[in-house]
Amino acid sequence: MPIKMWLHDMNPSMKFIVVIVSMLTLAWFFNPWTPFLFFIGIILFQAVFSQLNWRLWGLLMIPIAFTAIGYLWTTIVFAADTSGEILFSWNGWTVTDQQWETSLSLAFRVFAFSAMSFMFALTTDPVKFVMSLMQQLRLSPKLAYGVMVGYQFLPVVKEEFTQIRHSHRLRGIGAEKQKWKRIVGIKRLVIPLLSSAVRRAERAAFAMEARGFTGEKREVFYEPISLNIRDGLLSVLLLILLIGCCLAGWRLS
Amino acid sequence: MLKSWKLKEVVLLSVFAVVFAVVYLLFVHVGNIWAGVIGPIAYEWMFGIWFIVSIISAYIIRKPGAALLSETMAAIIEVMIGNAVGPRLILSGIVQGLGAEAAFAATGYKRYDWWVLCLAGIGSAVFSFAYGFFVSGYAALDPSLLAWMFTLRVISGAVIAGLGGKYLSDGLLASGALRGYAISQDSIKHRQVKGEILE
Amino acid sequence: MSNSIIDFNEVSFRFPEDLTPIFTGVSFSIDAGERIVLFGPSGCGKSTLLHLMNRLYPSNCDGILDGSITLFHKDAVSFKPGEINQKIATVFQDPESQFCMPTVEQEMAFTLENFGHISRLEMESRITNTLSTLGLTHLRKATIQTLSGGMKQRVATACALLMEPEVLLLDEPLAHLDPLTARQYVEWLNELQVSKSMTIVVVEHRLDLWGTFFTRAIHVSGSFLTEDNPVSSAVAFPKRSSSMEEEVIFEAHQISISINNQRLLQNISMQLHRGEIAVLAGPNGCGKSTFLKTICGIYNKSEGSINCVGHLPGYVPQSPEHLFVTQRVSDEIRFSNHSSNEQISDIMERLLLDEIQDAHPFSVSHGQKRRVVIGAMLADQRPVLLLDEPTSGQDESALLELFYLLDLQAKEGISILIVTHDMSFAKAIADTIYLMKDGELTGRFDTYHFWNQTALLSDHQLVAPVGDYSYAY
Numbered sequence: 071m072p073i074k075m076w077l078h079d080m081n082p083s084m085k086f087i088v089v090i091v092s093m094l095t096l097a098w099f100f101n102p103w104t105p106f107l108f109f110i111g112i113i114l115f116q117a118v119f120s121q122l123n124w125r126l127w128g129l130l131m132i133p134i135a136f137t138a139i140g141y142l143w144t145t146i147v148f149a150a151d152t153s154g155e156i157l158f159s160w161n162g163w164t165v166t167d168q169q170w171e172t173s174l175s176l177a178f179r180v181f182a183f184s185a186m187s188f189m190f191a192l193t194t195d196p197v198k199f200v201m202s203l204m205q206q207l208r209l210s211p212k213l214a215y216g217v218m219v220g221y222q223f224l225p226v227v228k229e230e231f232t233q234i235r236h237s238h239r240l241r242g243i244g245a246e247k248q249k250w251k252r253i254v255g256i257k258r259l260v261i262p263l264l265s266s267a268v269r270r271a272e273r274a275a276f277a278m279e280a281r282g283f284t285g286e287k288r289e290v291f292y293e294p295i296s297l298n299i300r301d302g303l304l305s306v307l308l309l310i311l312l313i314g315c316c317l318a319g320w321r322l323s
Numbered sequence: 324m325l326k327s328w329k330l331k332e333v334v335l336l337s338v339f340a341v342v343f344a345v346v347y348l349l350f351v352h353v354g355n356i357w358a359g360v361i362g363p364i365a366y367e368w369m370f371g372i373w374f375i376v377s378i379i380s381a382y383i384i385r386k387p388g389a390a391l392l393s394e395t396m397a398a399i400i401e402v403m404i405g406n407a408v409g410p411r412l413i414l415s416g417i418v419q420g421l422g423a424e425a426a427f428a429a430t431g432y433k434r435y436d437w438w439v440l441c442l443a444g445i446g447s448a449v450f451s452f453a454y455g456f457f458v459s460g461y462a463a464l465d466p467s468l469l470a471w472m473f474t475l476r477v478i479s480g481a482v483i484a485g486l487g488g489k490y491l492s493d494g495l496l497a498s499g500a501l502r503g504y505a506i507s508q509d510s511i512k513h514r515q516v517k518g519e520i521l522e
Numbered sequence: 523m524s525n526s527i528i529d530f531n532e533v534s535f536r537f538p539e540d541l542t543p544i545f546t547g548v549s550f551s552i553d554a555g556e557r558i559v560l561f562g563p564s565g566c567g568k569s570t571l572l573h574l575m576n577r578l579y580p581s582n583c584d585g586i587l588d589g590s591i592t593l594f595h596k597d598a599v600s601f602k603p604g605e606i607n608q609k610i611a612t613v614f615q616d617p618e619s620q621f622c623m624p625t626v627e628q629e630m631a632f633t634l635e636n637f638g639h640i641s642r643l644e645m646e647s648r649i650t651n652t653l654s655t656l657g658l659t660h661l662r663k664a665t666i667q668t669l670s671g672g673m674k675q676r677v678a679t680a681c682a683l684l685m686e687p688e689v690l691l692l693d694e695p696l697a698h699l700d701p702l703t704a705r706q707y708v709e710w711l712n713e714l715q716v717s718k719s720m721t722i723v724v725v726e727h728r729l730d731l732w733g734t735f736f737t738r739a740i741h742v743s744g745s746f747l748t749e750d751n752p753v754s755s756a757v758a759f760p761k762r763s764s765s766m767e768e769e770v771i772f773e774a775h776q777i778s779i780s781i782n783n784q785r786l787l788q789n790i791s792m793q794l795h796r797g798e799i800a801v802l803a804g805p806n807g808c809g810k811s812t813f814l815k816t817i818c819g820i821y822n823k824s825e826g827s828i829n830c831v832g833h834l835p836g837y838v839p840q841s842p843e844h845l846f847v848t849q850r851v852s853d854e855i856r857f858s859n860h861s862s863n864e865q866i867s868d869i870m871e872r873l874l875l876d877e878i879q880d881a882h883p884f885s886v887s888h889g890q891k892r893r894v895v896i897g898a899m900l901a902d903q904r905p906v907l908l909l910d911e912p913t914s915g916q917d918e919s920a921l922l923e924l925f926y927l928l929d930l931q932a933k934e935g936i937s938i939l940i941v942t943h944d945m946s947f948a949k950a951i952a953d954t955i956y957l958m959k960d961g962e963l964t965g966r967f968d969t970y971h972f973w974n975q976t977a978l979l980s981d982h983q984l985v986a987p988v989g990d991y992s993y994a995y
Contacts, residue, residue, distance in 0.1 A: 089410045097458045130407065136359035144362035148465040172463045179460060187409025196403035197624055203399075210325050212333050213392070215632070217399050219622040220337030224404065225667055226618055227338075227345045230844075236820045237844040240837055241857060241898075253369070257494055258847050260346060264491070265500035265843070265884060267338040272503075273619035274338075275331035280576050280612035281681060282636035284604040285330060289638050292631030292645050329582060497849060498884030502539060503583055511539060 071300075077120035077189070081301040082199040083206040088308050089186050095312055096182060102171055104319030105178035111311045112185040119304065120193050130188055131181075138180040145173035171323065196221065202295040204288075212285035219274045226270070227263065234262055324388045332504075336380050336389070340397035343376050344404060363459065364468075367475040371483025374447035377423045378440050378488035383495075385505035387424075387432050390443060394420030415454055422450030423484075435509075441485035448473075448480030526551040527689065527721065528575060533589035535570055535580070544570055547589070550740055550748070554688065557715065557722045557735060559752065562742035564917050568725045571742065572693050575723070576612050577601060594688075608637060611682035615694040615915075617674035626653075626661045626677050633681045648684055656680050656714065670806070672703035676710065683714075689721040696731055697915040700806065700943035701985040704731045711735075727917035729754035730946070756987065757918045759925055759950035765797035765932045766953050772817075772835065772906045772937055777826035779816050786812045788962045789826070794906060794937040799928060801948040802941045804958035805983040810941045813958070814908040833860075835906035835939070836899025840914065842891040843884055845898065851886070852879040854898050861901045872930075873897045888916075889923050896931070906937045913944040925951055946987035949973060957982050 071079060096105055116122050146165055154168030197218070204214035238244040238258065325333075359365070380393035398416025406412055426443035452473055455461055461469055492506065501507045529551040536543040544567040552558055560568045573579040577598065580587045591598040593606060614620050623629040627649060634645045653659045658680055661669070666677060675695055682690060692711075696704040712735060715722055726732070729739075732754050739752035772794040779787045787809050794800060802810050816824050818837040828834070839845060848854050855866055855875065870876050873893045878886050883894055892912065899907055912924055921944075928938055928951060942948060948955060948969075955967045959982060979986050 086410050086413075090414060093411050093458065097460065100460065100463060133359055134407070140360050140362035140365070144364070144468075145460075145463055148468040150463055150465050172460075176460045176463060183411065184407065184409075187407060187411070190410050191402075191405050191407075196405075197628075199403065200399065212325050212328065212330060213396060215622050216330070216333040216337045217396050217403070219334050220341045220396070220400055221403050222621060222624070222667070223338055223341050223619075224345070227341050228349070231345050231349060233839065233841070234844045236815060237837070237839050238847065239820050240818060241845060241847055243847060256346065257491060260342065260491055261494050261498060261884070262841075262843050262846070263342045263346070264339065264495050265498050266841075267342050268335060268495075268500045268504075270616075270619045271335040271338045272331045273614060273616050274622065275329070275334040276573070276578050276582070277612075277614050277620040277678075278334075278622060279330055279578055279582070279604075280607055280614070281633045282604040282607040282685070283330070283632075284636070285325070286638075288635050290635060290640060290642060290645075292635060292642055293628070331582065494849070497882050499882065500884065503537075508539065 073119060074121045076300060076304060077116065077193040079300070080193070080304050081206065081295060081297045082194050082202040083295075084297065084301045084305055085190055085194060086199070086203075088305050089190050092186060092308065092312050093183060095316065096179060099316060099319055100172050100175050101319045101323035102174035102178055103322040104315050105175060105182040107318055108312065108315040109178060109182040109185050111315060112182070112189055115308065115311065116185075116189050116193075120189070122192060127188060127192065131184065134180060134184040138177040141180055142173050142177040145176050146170070149173070198295055201291075201293070205291060205295050206297060210285065211283075211288055215278065215283065219271075219278070223267075223270060223274075227267070230263060230266060231259070234259055327386060328388075328392075332384050332386070333392070335384070335504075336376075336393040337396050337400065339380060340376055340393065340400045343372075343397065344401055347372065348404075363461075364472060364475075367472050368479055369483060370448065370451070370476045371444055371479035371481075371485075371487065373451075374419055374423060374444055374480055374484035375488045375491070377420050377447065378443050378484050379492050381423065381427050381443065382435050382440060382488060382492045383501060383504050383506045385432065385435060385509070387428070390423035390427055391417070391420035394423070394447075411458070415451060415458075418454045419447045419451045422446035422448070425450075435506075437486065437489055440489050441481040444480035444483070444485035444488070445477050446480075447484060448476045452476055525553045527554050527594050528552040528723075529590075529592040530571075530574075531590045531592070533574070533587070533591060535567070535574065535588075536586045538584050538586065543586075545742075548746055549589075550746055552689075552721065552723060554721055555719055557737045558724070559729065559732070559736045559739045560723065560725045560742050561729065561739050561752070562727065563919055564727055566743040568727075568742040569693055572612070572691050572723070572725050574598075575689075576610050576691055577603075577606050604636065607687075608685045609687050610689040610691060611685060611687035612691040612693065613675065613678045613682050613695050615697045617671045617678070617698055620674070620678045621666050624665055624667070626658070626664050626666060626680075629666060629677065630681055630684055633684050637685065652680055652684050655717070656683070657710075670703070671699050672707055675699065675707055679711070679714075683718075687720065689723060692722070692724045694725055694727065694915075696726075696728075700914075700983070701731060701945070702943070702980075702983045705985060708732055708735055728757075730756045756946050757921050759922065759947070762925075762929055762951060764799075764953045765929075765935075766799075767796040767935075769796045770794070771796045771831040773829040774817050775827045775829070777813070777816060777824055777828070779812065779821055779824040781812075781821070786961055787816065787824070790958075790963050791826075792956065792963070792966075794939060796905075796935050796937060797932050798953050799932050799938045799940070799951055800954040800956060801952040802939060802956045802958060803943065803945070803948065803982060803984055804964075808958050809961040810958055811910055812961075814910055814939070814941060818908055831905055833902060833904045835908050836896075836902060836904035838892060838895045838899065838907060838909045838912065840911040842888070842895040845895050846883040846891075849882055850879070851875055851881050851883050851894050854883050854894055855901050857898060858902050860903050866901055869897050869900050872934075873900075873927075889920055892924070893927065896927070900931075900936070905935075906939065907931065909938065909940045909942075911941055911943075913942045913947050921947060943984065945973075945979070945984055949987045 149169040151168055152166055154166035156164050157167050157170055158165055200214050200217055203209040235244055376397045377390035377394040381389040394416045398413045401412055423443040423446050426446040430439050531549050533548045534543045534546040562568050579585050621629050623632050630649045634640050653662055736752055739749045741747045770793050774792045777790045804810055815821050817828055818835045875897055932938055952969050955972050957965045973986055
């Protein structure tokens with residue numbers, strides 16, 4: 071298998087666990103270097119082990135950058151810890167080096183988390199992910215296939231949503247500009263969607279049961295999701311990157 | 324826990340999650356990237372929208388685990404659809420679901436009055452805030468700002484998720500769609516009891 | 523020992539929410555190799571019977587069952603969950619809600635995995651064999667969502683046949699298919715039954731599309747009478763006299779529309795006279811619904827012009843509940859506030875909405891929902907009604923009700939344009955037929971000169987109405 075396919079082929083549950091572990095580890099660090107280095111590391115990791123559409127990746131990062139800016143200024147203005155040397159002051163506001171570092175750290179944390187999310191999302195097939203949760207992480211088949219049915223309904227529900235909005239347009243509603251009015255108006259949209267969801271859920275469940283589905287654990291899988299040496303190797307590499315960033319961040323600040 | 328669940332109930336949780344995912348995707352979220360610039364407070368007042376699935380599910384199905392399972396399944400579906408928050412959404416889904424579940428468990432899964440639903444919304448808010456405190460680094464923020472954020476989120480949980488969830492479910496119940504689910508069986512019993520008293 | 527494989531003996535069934543049973547004292551038996559139809563109007567309990575045969579009931583609805591059901595000479599209660607489904611397989615009516623996996627192959631594998639202990643090699647060969655016997659090999663890797671309704675029903679049938687069941691149950695399998703697709707499915711099923719010689723039990727409210735398929739009919743409503751070799755008869759609509767007047771009240775001129783850079787409609791012109799009932803027909807996806815939505819103003823970015831006396835046309839979607847925005851039928855009629863109180867009460871009376879005026883619009887019957895929508899449109903002072911697929915999935919009495927309803931509106935001076943695949947209905951009700959294909963109108967016909975043009979009909983994927991469709995001719 072070409073090295074550029076490795077991340078795409080990685081066991082989804084393994085990938086999931088590594089992402090969660092990295093995230094929970096990064097949450098302990100408030101220096102700017104650890105999340106920053108990890109962010110760069112994840113980008114390089116993807117460049118080596120996956121076929122990435124960088125244009126799409128860039129587009130996805132734009133709203134993340136906005137969120138990061140939001141975190142940056144919020145943490146500067148409302149810092150809990152205002153000790154340290156004053157870096158600059160303006161109109162009575164002061165920003166200390168401690169404040170600045172923490173703020174940068176939280177902003178970079180947003181980038182690091184998102185890079186991980188995109189690494190997962192852009193290299194993982196959603197169906198294989200759920201099948202893997204069932205096969206490797208013992209998610210109950212009842213839940214796994216329940217989720218699968220819902221996922222299959224996604225285009226149907228979207229279509230129905232559009233149909234309802236079209237019909238509502240005929241009755242002169244649905245063009246409210248104010249957000250609160252839209253939120254109150256949700257009921258008119260949601261009730262018909264939910265009521266056909268109830269019907270569909272029952273039909274789908276009956277169709278599954280009529281084909282012998284009991285929700286018991288399964289013994290044989292037609293498409294087993296593999297778990298092999300390469301998954302271990304990628305996980306170890308990611309964990310080395312994580313530990314490296316933690317140590318480097320600790321040394322650098 | 325899953326043994327007592329009918330498949331149609333599990334599938335219902337999942338399809339509800341899809342409905343709210345679609346509504347959120349196509350309706351609430353449109354053109355909202357600027358909200359990010361405002362920072363973590365921007366979404367606080369409508370945080371309750373994220374908890375509403377678990378409240379509606381628990382209110383309709385009335386079985387232990389409804390809140391937790393629905394929120395978890397909703398999170399898995401969001402990840403499948405490609406939500407930018409990614410895999411960690413599943414973790415926050417479980418945490419929020421546990422928050423609501425705690426409220427229902429505290430009443431022994433016997434009461435589904437409006438205040439219990441509000442408590443469940445508050446439960447989700449509290450749990451999710453604790454989780455955000457750790458993961459999003461709220462620890463670095465000024466306690467007075469945190470107090471504001473926390474208050475907003477609790478109110479949003481109680482009002483949007485608790486009362487809003489009841490409002491939507493009651494609307495759905497009135498439409499007659501919930502025949503065969505615990506909520507409509509309970510409401511029949513309720514009416515029968517009332518009827519006997521009147522007679 | 524008798525040859526029967528399904529025996530109902532004095533069976534009664536009650537849903538826990540209901541005070542009275544849906545049926546009582548039902549007895550019948552089905553022999554191996556029979557082709558049975560359980561026949562009756564909507565809501566008579568025939569689907570419940572089917573669910574008792576494949577053991578979805580009583581456990582799934584906590585229903586209360588009396589009497590005995592014997593399947594393959596064993597008490598139905600003695601089967602473990604999922605066990606009976608290897609022998610009795612089911613195909614349901616809604617092609618959209620029968621699948622949980624993305625591709626045909628994965629869906630079939632899901633079915634095989636359910637039964638456990640089947641090795642991957644065996645699964646592989648069963649899938650290959652089933653698909654090739656059913657002539658569906660080319661669909662193996664297809665994404666189910668992208669298939670047409672008719673193909674989805676075949677895939678559902680393929681999944682049902684994987685376990686080589688002895689009985690195949692079908693729950694209104696044609697309800698969501700257009701007549702041509704439905705007929706093709708019936709022919710396909712016929713060949714299948716001949717080659718596999720299994721028992722087929724169908725729940726159905728319309729027999730006209732099944733031809734001579736069945737060897738026996740059990741009439742579920744009433745006394746469970748049995749009829750051998752039932753003949754399918756078309757719905758008998760009464761003769762209608764046209765109420766079309768001279769005055770043109772609606773005119774669309776050279777309508778074109780593009781959505782997302784795709785040309786959906788091309789230069790469509792149409793006139794409707796006061797009191798006219800017109801039918802618009804054509805293959806799936808040819809732009810019929812788009813046209814309706816354009817001329818009633820849902821899509822507003824079109825080229826061309828629309829002239830209409832008074833307000834724009836009103837639209838009745840296939841699911842009437844999509845238009846509901848209030849909690850009460852009477853509020854629904856009043857919603858837009860375009861009519862006086864006298865006009866409103868007149869509409870309510872004419873459409874028989876008085877008795878349900880306080881009901882929740884979602885909780886009334888399908889026919890009533892449609893009347894509510896029509897009432898709302900009339901109260902909006904809309905002189906033209908557009909109906910999108912009102913005939914799909916309707917039983918005989920519902921079709922007759924629709925016939926009378928539309929005829930009455932036309933006599934009141936309303937113009938009506940109906941999109942439908944049902945040519946028997948069209949023949950009974952229409953003054954004019956419009957045909958459409960690939961976003962263009964391909965012809966306007968008055969009904970007398972239309973029905974013998976078989977080539978034209980099949981070119982638009984339509985089936986000519988058969989049999990004695992009108993008792994007053």
